[in-house]
Amino acid sequence: MKQLIFLLLSIFVSSCSTVLNSTKIDYLTSNYCQPTIEYDYSKLEIPKQNFIQQDSILNANLSKHDILISNAIGIEVYLTAYLQIKKDTLKKLVLKQKITDRLILTSIEINALASELDCNGERINKLADYVNGLNNKKTKNLTVASVTIGALTTVAAVLVKNNNSSNAVAVSGGLLSAGLGALTIAPKGKKIELKLQRNLLGNIWYNDNSNRAYPNSIWIIINEKQFSNSGKNDLQESIKNRWLQYNFNGKIDAKTQKLFFDDGGIYTADDLYTRANMLNELQATIRSLEQDLKSLSLKLNSL
Known part of the structure; x- marks a missing residue:
């Protein structure tokens, strides 16, 4: 009985959430999508x-x-x-x-910025798949262990002739099986630490391009209401509102805001999938600006 209880406690401890640290994690958490140089736009100014x-x-x-x-x-x-x-x-x-x-x-x-967003979306999604795969493997192992313990407990209870011992085996085994079952219902899962030096989502969320991560021309366009279909909100506002409603259910706390729009932190697989989706959504919006250029180009060719 004591051995079963010890095993139960060991499983609970080993199943607690841990922050992953490996070569694969290091490779994907380093932002290889970031431009290797800073762009100088000062010479593009027109008097x-x-x-x-x-x-x-x-x-x-x-x-x-x-x-x-x-x-x-x-x-x-x-x-x-x-x-x-x-x-x-x-x-x-x-x-x-x-x-x-x-x-x-x-x-x-437009294409350079969209490519960076696309690269980051793929990077974060791959990281999410890796973490999710480890979590699914853990859940599968817990399920197998739960079923196995339940079967062994039943057999042991039948074989033990002493009533007290038989009851002790049944109770201990039942507790162990139940504990394993509970872990499969709500597994805490593995997590990873992701630090963000260049967070393109943050520029949109705070409507701040002081770090000049976005070219000035693109930033002007996404902050002009005339370039949105509704004409009521500019593209920056529209993107932020969609994120707030569909990714954060209309409200966001300080911890989550820091995680997604500041310098990062500890992410679950679900957090990573959410971030990847937001990057891909922003990428699609940036690519759509080509339509505005097309309109102007067609007009200029007719002059």
Whole structure:
């Protein structure tokens, strides 16, 4: 009886949640998706110039949507000068090339950011699969042990002739089997520690791009209401509201907020799956900005 109780306590102790630490964990928790260099956008600044009737020229040729895109990617000065030139001169061709270069650069920025989000989504999902696989293996082992203990207890109780001893075996075995069964119903599971130096979700949650993780053009676009389908909330607000409602049931505590939007912490497999889904959702939104560039490009080709 004492041996059975000792075994029961050992199983409870060994089944408690532990933070995993291995070469596989180290490889996946290091952010190999982060850019290896810092991008210098300072040389892309275009000096503001006062063109005659700049607003009226742009309004006469572009939609409000395309004007906002032009402003976000920094080509409104080039566009105004381009539209003021009547003949197909060399200067007009030079301006057209500058406009095209900016469109290409913005497309590259969109795809670069989306690729980083995609890489992180795959990385975190792989990490979640690894942790979840270990948890499923533990649950399976507990289930097998519970069934085995139950069968052995029944056999032992029948073989033991002494009533007191038989009852003791049955009770101890029943407790052990019940304890193992309880662990399979609500296993604590393994966890991992994930530290975040570059958290692209945090920029959206706090509406703060002071670390310049997002290119300025993209940040302007996702903070402009005209670029959302509803026109009521900008893309940043819409993404944050969806996360709050669907991932956190409408409310979030300080610990969870730190875990997902600050510098990380201890994650369960479910937490990791949630983070991976959020990264993938954000990636899809960033990629959709190509549609806005397409609209402007089509219009410029018709001018």
